[in-house]
Amino acid sequence: MAQTTESESRKLLQRLRDTLAEAGEGQERLDRITHLIADSMRTGVCSIYLFRDAETLELCSTEGLNPDAVHQTRMRVGEGLVGRVAATSQPINTGDAPSERGFRYMPETGEEVFSSFLGVPIQRLGDGLGVLVVQSREARQFSEDEVYALEVVAMVLAEMTELGAFIGEGAALSALHQRATSFKGGVGQEGAAAGRVWLHEPRVVVTNPVADDPAAEVERLRDAVAQLRVSVDDMLSLAAAGDVEQREVLEAYRMFAHSRGWLRRMEEDIDRGLSAEAAVEKEQSVARARLQTAPDAYLRERLHDLDDLSNRLLRILTGQGSDTGAEMPGDPILIARNIGPGELLAYGRSLRGIVLEEGSVASHAAIVARALAIPLVVNADGITAEALNGDAILVDGDEGVVHLRPEDSVETAFADKMAMRAKAQQRYSSIREKPAETLDGDRIALHMNAGLMADLPSLEGSGAEGVGLFRTELQFLVQSQVPKRGDLAALYARVMDAAGGKRVAFRTLDIGSDKVLPYMKRPDEPNPALGWRAIRVGLDKVGVMRMQLQALIRAANGRPLTVMFPFVAQFDEFKAAREHLMREIDREEKLGHTLPASVEVGAMLETPSLAFAPKQFFDMADFISIGGNDLKQFFFAADRENEQVRRRYDTLNVSYLSFLKQIVERASASGTHLSFCGEDAGRPLEAMCFAAIGMRTLSMRPASIGPVKHLLRRTDLAEARDVIETAFTSGAQSVRPAVMEWMRNRD
Known part of the structure; x- marks a missing residue:
């Protein structure tokens, strides 16, 4: 057999282009293509396998095998030589297919008479669409030119498949970019949103894969x-x-x-x-x-x-760049493989929702999405390949589910869910000005978490009594260089102005782990969550810490100032950080600057070690804020970015709740104000249990304050405490079942 030369390769592509240009249904086109390839390459067989789902390939067309096998023969990824090509995205070229590892005999196709096998992946930029195969009776390996020719043909097939050239019968030939489909990801930020797709980086569609000149x-x-x-x-x-x-x-x-x-x-x-x-x-x-x-x-x-x-x-x-004139829809849902915090902040609150193909629950994007209170789903695998600008889309941030081009029944159910959510919010607005006071007279202070100026209007609208956590790292993350002290002081002053005299707890720079500054070299650490981060960076990079503390002191300008240091693991770290703050106050006084009216200095308790710090720590700290997200992952040794383990352990686990109760008791013994800050504080059932074990301040996202307050105002904490104590002594793993049963009987 003659080799396929470069000119013959061009001829094959041109014949392929002409064949694709002919009228016909999807199946008819595929059949013409397999005939064309087998004829041009002088092989006895050409077959096209396409994915019918993420794990299954389906024979969609063949020249030379039994035609009755089309749409009947299927195999799993990794099964047989075709499945190996799909699994590895690498060609297989052999002159003795039956002796190859993993060869699968399929009697329905009649392929046992063909010795030579060449299979190449049909893929577009890493997205697998199927496998293209040629076979011949002659026992030989295909030449490099023949492999190249088949690879470029497979690439053209991938382009045309994306453009919908092969829509027809069978699941594998259903219309790409037209069918209703769903994606299951991780919950990055709770909430629900309906809108239209806006792609952060629109896929470039190549409509002319073959050229004449x-x-x-x-x-x-x-x-x-x-x-x-x-x-x-x-x-x-x-x-x-x-x-x-x-x-x-x-x-x-x-x-x-x-x-x-x-x-x-x-x-x-x-x-x-x-x-x-x-x-x-x-x-x-x-x-x-x-x-x-x-x-x-x-x-x-x-x-x-x-x-x-x-x-x-x-x-x-x-010419398909961002300057082509495409306009963002009025109800945009942003779709991206991943996105940096600066880019996301540039979109601002115009977004209804965000869906990321990659990302994590603790990524920069998730931090900003929470700050903006925008529903976010992460790890929605494959969505950037499937979505097109303008597609209808529903984002369920509560369940981590995305519905792309949803069917009418799904849209109706989703609309009902959003209507119920809106109705609940109306109910919560009626108690906005009322305190979170339980039936037996305990008053729980509900504060909100923030990180942007845009968050502050929520302070009044949500009914929050103050800002329990203001994340100062966002201003560092979105810039290409270290912010200037004067700019930070002006920003912090505006935050205090917007708070209208309510308490704002400024958390000093919390970087490291997943939060890496673009202008700071990231250390190569095997486990960044346990590495050089937060207060450890501040104490090692004293210049940055001092600059931020100076900005906070100047921003206060005669008003009360509340500062807390993150990720404190031992008493000495807190003492050192507090001494830096006191030295800066002395320095500002010598410079003649106005000092804060009062200064509260606290620490975030995010490591189990700090719960066992000497009594002097609890006596010295003006307040302690339990950082629930980190504390929980370290307590259970379960990475909160790992979907396989992060949901494995319950916040209301008896061991964890007992541990929190010990912290409450130690803080109470020293008269130290204690709060709980994190996602769990915003979940009504968890919030009620925290209050029952003695916590009197909870800090959460603004949207959670209404539901938490609603439940607390209907709860007798003494009764809840009895239920929890009984569960503690019963040998139960979690108090959740007992508490939920008590609530059902009560209602």
Whole structure:
């Protein structure tokens, strides 16, 4: 058999383009394509397998196998040679298929007479769509040119599949971007929202994968690459001169853009029949496959640089960039693979909801989404490939579920849920000005968490009595360099102004772990959550801590000031941080600046070790705020970013609740004000149990204050306390069942 030369490869692509241009239904088109490929490559068999769901491939068309097997033969990913190609996204080329590891005999197809096998993935930028296979009776390996030809054909098939060219019978041929589909992710921020999709980075659609004039395509490519290089050079020239790390990243970025090998490979792809856009995508896919499996973490990280450059180049070539005139819908739900805090803040409160394909419950995006009170679902795998701008979408942040292009019945049920939520909020508004006072006369102070100026209007509307936690790190995360002291002082002053005299507890810079400043080199730590973060960074980088403390003192300008230090693990850390604050107050006094009317200094108790600190700690601290999110993960040794374990342990577990009760007792013995801050404080049942064990201040997101207050005002804490104490002594693992049973009987 003659080899498939470069000119023959181009001929095959051109014949494929002409075949795709012919009228016909999806199945008819696929059948013509398998016949064309088998004929052009002179093989006895050509078969196309497409995914019918995430784990199953379906034979959708064949030339040479039993036609009755079409839409009947299915296999799991990893099963057989076809399943191996799908699982690894790598070609398999063998002259003796039956002897290959994992070979699966399928009698319904009649394939046992074919010795040679070449299978390549049908994929677009890492998103697998299926497998393209050719087979022949002759026992031989296919040549490099033949492998290349089949790979570029598979790439064109992927593009056309995305464009809906093969819609037809069978689940695998249902319409991409048209069918109703749902995604299950993780809860990043509770709430529900309905709206229209707005893609943060719209997928570039390549509508012309095959080209007739290679010389013209090469010229288009070179012009686009020249534009790309200029833009990268401009970014480098604008980078801060003293920001060594940022410049190193951009230099690596520039190295990719100016790579002669990258340009040469794309030109070779064009010479073999691809358009400039298709050549860019092909090299992007090849590099993705190579870098994703690289053992070197640095090389894997460079994948993001290459992806970004390739996408920029594609937008230049296609004119599908952000400046094409597309308008954001009036009810936007943002869809992104991932997004930084600065980019998310730029959208602001215009967003109805956010869905991320990656991300985590503790990511920057989740922090900002909570600050903005926008429903967020994270880890919605595959949604950026499926969603299109303008698609109808429903986001259920309570359950971590997203409905894309929902059916009428789903829309109706979701509308009912939102109506019930709105009705409940109306009920809560009627008690907004009333205290959270229980039936037996205990008064619970409900405060709100904040991190942005935009949060402060919620202080009055929610009925919160103050701000129990103001996250100061957001102002550091969204800038490319350390904020200036004067800018921070002005911001903190505006926060105090907006609070209207109500208490605001400013948490000092809480960075590290998942919160990495763009201008600070991230240490290579095996477990960042247990590493160099929060107060540890502050005590090591004293200059930054001092600057922030000076800004807070000046912002107070004669008003009361409340400062708390995060992630304190031992008494000495609190003493050292408190001494820094007192020295800065003395310094400000010597400079003649107005001092705060009073100063409260507290600590966040987020590590179990601090609960066992010497009594002197409890005596010295003006207040202690339990940081429930971190404390819970360390108590149970369950990473809160790990979906497999974070829901495994109950907040109302007897061991954990007993531990919290001990903290309450130690704080009470020293007369130290104690509060609980975190997501669990905003869950009514948990909040009621915290109040029952003696906590008198809870801090939560503004939207949770109404539901928590509503339940507390209907509760006799003495009765609740008896139920909890009985559960403690019963041997139960959690008090939740007993408390819920008591509430049902009470109602």
